[in-house]
Each structure stands twice: as C-alpha cells, then as structure tokens.
Amino acid sequence: MNTPMKVAVVTLISLVGAACDRNDGDVTSTGRPTGNTSSSTTTTTPSRTTTTTPAVDNTARNKVDRDSNLKTPMDQSENSSDIKITAEIRRAIMDDKAMSTNAQNCKIMTDKGAVTLRGVVESQAEKDAIEAKARTVAGASSVTNLLEIKTK
Secondary structure, X not given: OOHHHHHHHHHHXXXXXXXXXXXXXXXXXXXXXXXXXXXXXXXXXXXXXXXEOOOOOOHHHHHHHHOOOOOOHHHOOOOHHHHHHHHHHHXXXXXXXXXXXXXXXOEEEEEOOEEEEEEEEOOHHHHHHHHHHHHHHHOOOOXXXXXXXXXX
16 A cells, blocks of 8 residues: 555544544434433534533423413314404514514414413513403403513
C-alpha cells in the first residue's frame, strides 16, 4: 500500500471512530432514538462542543385533561348551533393578530350553548380578550374561563 493510501485509510478509521464515540442520547437496542429528549446533554470532544436544550414539555399542564370532571375537546357537542358558536369564537380569536400562538390554540368547547375555555395563554390581557370574544358570541352568562397564564 502506498503512503497516500495509508494516510487515507488511517484518516477514515479515525473519523469512523470519532463518529462512534458521539453521544446521540438514549437509543434502543436497534440504534433508534427512544424519544427521550427531556434531558440536557453537553458533549465535548477535542474538536467541538455541542449543547442540546431540553424539549418544551407541557405534560404536567396536560395532566389536568385526565380529570373527568373538566371539559375536554371530546366534550364538544355535535349540535349545529354549538358547533357554530365554537367556530365563531375561534374565528374571532384567529382574526385578532395580537393573539399569541398559545392563545390561538386554546381549547373551546360548547355544549348546550355553554362555552368552556381551557389552555395556556401568554398574559392576563389575552385571557380577558378571549373571554370577551366568547361572551360576545355565546352570551355573558354562558362562558366558563379556565384559561391559565403561562408562567415564565
């Protein structure tokens, strides 16, 4: 084997070895990621340093959906007037360009004309604005506002 070829082979073996030492998080026995992205990892090698941040996790907030006494989107009535109320409230929220993505994604459930609002919003102002929009559509006494303000 000539010298340039030996150098190429040694370089290739070094690169493969470095790639094998890289920490890609939790993996299954098949080498696939487990989906566990909740831990923060910092990997340092002589040539680089990488840091991954934990994924946003709303699991704790979503546990409230397991309470059978609270309304969930599955409780939305299929009555045409209830669907119309929900759609009009959603349209009013979406038309307000000042609303955050969280506010636009709040849960709106209508059953027998009674509206329940749930989810996380960015501020008290958004919470109040969504409630006002819902009351305009459904009536002043027909809205239960269970929206939560995002904690920083």
